[in-house]
Amino acid sequence: MRESVDILISGGGVAGLAAAAGFGAAGYSVVIVDPAPPITEGTALGADLRTTAFLQPSLPVLRDTGLWTRLEPHAMPLQVMRIVDAGGAEPEARIVHDFNAADVSEQPFGWNLPNWLLRREFVAHLASLPNVDFRPGTGTKALFTRESEALVTLSDGAQLRARLVIGADGRNSKVRKALGIGVSTTRYGQKALAFAVTHPEPHGNVSTEIHRSGGPFTLVPLPDHQGKPCSAVIWMETGPEIERLRDLPPEAFTDAMNTRSCGLYGRLELATTLTVWPIISQIAERWTGQRCALMAEAAHVVPPIGAQGLNMSLADLTTLLELATPETLGTPEMLQAYERRRALEVKLRQVGVDALNRASMLESRPLRDLRAGALNALYSVAPVRRGLMQLGIGMR
Numbered sequence: 001m002r003e004s005v006d007i008l009i010s011g012g013g014v015a016g017l018a019a020a021a022g023f024g025a026a027g028y029s030v031v032i033v034d035p036a037p038p039i040t041e042g043t044a045l046g047a048d049l050r051t052t053a054f055l056q057p058s059l060p061v062l063r064d065t066g067l068w069t070r071l072e073p074h075a076m077p078l079q080v081m082r083i084v085d086a087g088g089a090e091p092e093a094r095i096v097h098d099f100n101a102a103d104v105s106e107q108p109f110g111w112n113l114p115n116w117l118l119r120r121e122f123v124a125h126l127a128s129l130p131n132v133d134f135r136p137g138t139g140t141k142a143l144f145t146r147e148s149e150a151l152v153t154l155s156d157g158a159q160l161r162a163r164l165v166i167g168a169d170g171r172n173s174k175v176r177k178a179l180g181i182g183v184s185t186t187r188y189g190q191k192a193l194a195f196a197v198t199h200p201e202p203h204g205n206v207s208t209e210i211h212r213s214g215g216p217f218t219l220v221p222l223p224d225h226q227g228k229p230c231s232a233v234i235w236m237e238t239g240p241e242i243e244r245l246r247d248l249p250p251e252a253f254t255d256a257m258n259t260r261s262c263g264l265y266g267r268l269e270l271a272t273t274l275t276v277w278p279i280i281s282q283i284a285e286r287w288t289g290q291r292c293a294l295m296a297e298a299a300h301v302v303p304p305i306g307a308q309g310l311n312m313s314l315a316d317l318t319t320l321l322e323l324a325t326p327e328t329l330g331t332p333e334m335l336q337a338y339e340r341r342r343a344l345e346v347k348l349r350q351v352g353v354d355a356l357n358r359a360s361m362l363e364s365r366p367l368r369d370l371r372a373g374a375l376n377a378l379y380s381v382a383p384v385r386r387g388l389m390q391l392g393i394g395m396r
């Protein structure tokens with residue numbers, strides 16, 4: 001016999017777990033499935049060592065879902081975004097510009113948290129919601145839709161009827177493929193290393209992006225680790241260079257990262273292992289199908305510049321929650337309104353992140369000099385500077 005639920009969420013990554021908390025708090029019956037049980041310890045093999053900087057517009061949905069009270073004690077505020085150009089002959093900081101959140105807001109730009117910790121807190125929160133049923137170890141296997149409902153077969157053989165299926169199952173989304181929705185993908189030949197470091201000088205709640213070639217080297221503040229100031233690092237480079245760096249002996253790797261960080265915050269020491277992430281930009285050709293909505297990386301992937309990825313995913317969730325009522329859940333009207341409100345906004349942000357990434361990848365010295373000049377010019381005009389900051393955090 002088929003079980004009936006309001007919403008089936010395919011994918012228990014950070015976005016799917018947040019969606020389950022959101023729709024659970026709104027009173028809907030939710031089943032959420034993921035074939036890979038979440039790893040909730042930072043030291044466990046396979047832990048997601050990336051961090052997420054939640055920008056200001058993501059806070060209301062985290063508060064409404066009840067997640068923020070769990071996250072706040074672990075969150076590190078980001079007050080200043082420091083952009084450093086180190087594109088000269090030697091790897092040295094030649095231009096340093098600070099963008100201070102105080103210029104546009106009484107609050108910080110955002111709050112940074114490790115992804116493994118997000119999974120731990122989100123899973124614990126879902127366990128307190130009687131109308132949410134999280135089934136780790138079970139995936140979506142097949143999907144059939146008709147006007148009134150979606151029929152989902154799970155990998156354990158269970159069959160469910162849902163008024164709405166949310167595809168939050170990542171960049172290779174099973175739901176998206178089952179709906180026959182294509183994607184447009186840009187490959188940059190880049191990868192990213194994600195890890196954490198300690199350093200002798202305090203970070204002072206400054207997030208620092210250092211540009212030379214191959215992509216940015218970004219330090220994002222974390223709480224102290226073993227009594228020392230600590231930051232998360234995302235180091236983007238060409239794929240072969242990332243693999244060479246990953247395979248270096250630990251001392252040689254530490255020397256290489258200190259050359260690349262230009263000595264900012266003193267000598268960096270590794271505080272975690274290294275994880276490697278491919279960098280692409282991708283967008284789904286459609287965001288919805290009958291009784292189905294795609295969200296997060298199932299719909300859009302961007303390079304990790306400016307902390308846009310998961311923040312756009314929480315904006316998807318906010319929109320779905322605003323449009324859903326017990327009457328409209330999963331109807332064509334609701335789904336069309338969702339696609340209208342999200343697709344263009346995400347496309348525009350994706351174009352902006354793509355341009356920033358290409359500028360950061362530049363190899364040739366003259367072009368790197370031009371990049372440094374453009375940064376100086378943008379920074380020196382106060383209204384432009386403030387406008388860029390507001391745009392970056394999604395205040396407009």
Ligand SMILES: Cc1cc2nc3c(=O)[nH]c(=O)nc-3n(C[C@H](O)[C@H](O)[C@H](O)COP(=O)(O)OP(=O)(O)OC[C@H]3O[C@@H](n4cnc5c(N)ncnc54)[C@H](O)[C@@H]3O)c2cc1C
Nearest residue numbers: 011013014015053139140169170174296297304309310311
């Ligand atoms: C290096 C790096 C740094 C980043 N930093 C930031 C940042 O600072 N700020 C920010 O906003 N964003 C950031 N991002 C982006 C952010 O990490 C991603 O947007 C986010 O983690 C993706 O979440 P997701 O839930 O969409 O996808 P995923 O985490 O990929 O989750 C998808 C889930 O679906 C599951 N799944 C797969 N197949 C099935 C199936 N058949 N049935 C059910 N489930 C299935 C998978 O097991 C997986 O758990 C960064 C990205 C990278 C690469």
